[in-house]
Amino acid sequence: MGTFFKLVGWLSLALASLVKLILAAMVVEVVSDVVLRNLDYRPISWGVSATEYGLLYSAFLPMPWLVRTKGHVFVEFLRRALPPAGRLVLEKLVYALCIALSLYLTWYAFDAFLNALATGAYETKTFDMPKWLIFLPIAIGFFLSALEWSRYLLGHDSLYDVDILDREGL
Structure with missing residues (x-):
């Protein structure tokens, strides 16, 4: 199992x-777009669309x-108020909820991906983008996130191992 999670980490x-x-x-x-505009040249026509997809x-x-590097924002006040046994239960519940949400969103995005692939749908802006290329990173991101949350749930690590005050240098 450790090798599997190591491969997921590398991916x-x-x-x-x-x-x-x-x-x-x-x-x-x-x-480039700003420089071209300031020199009174025509801006790159596909630039805005490409940037939008890049942001996606x-x-x-x-x-x-x-998820793996514990870079997400989390609130710890409730966890700190609980005794150690309660903290562990809350952690496992949080991990399970994150896995469930990630898998649900993976399923939803993957279904949209398959539908776009089957229909050959395109998003038309300054250039045509196959819709499946829009849904693919969403499905991949959520699926791999679910695997990373599973690593925490199975006890290979804890999201809360690093004290938030230590992380911020306080």
């Missing part, structure tokens, strides 16, 4: 690294890595 890291490249490309596009990919592909 999560690879997707987060890919998003760094997407963000860099978006910066280049936006700067940037939101969903690094999600599993954020």
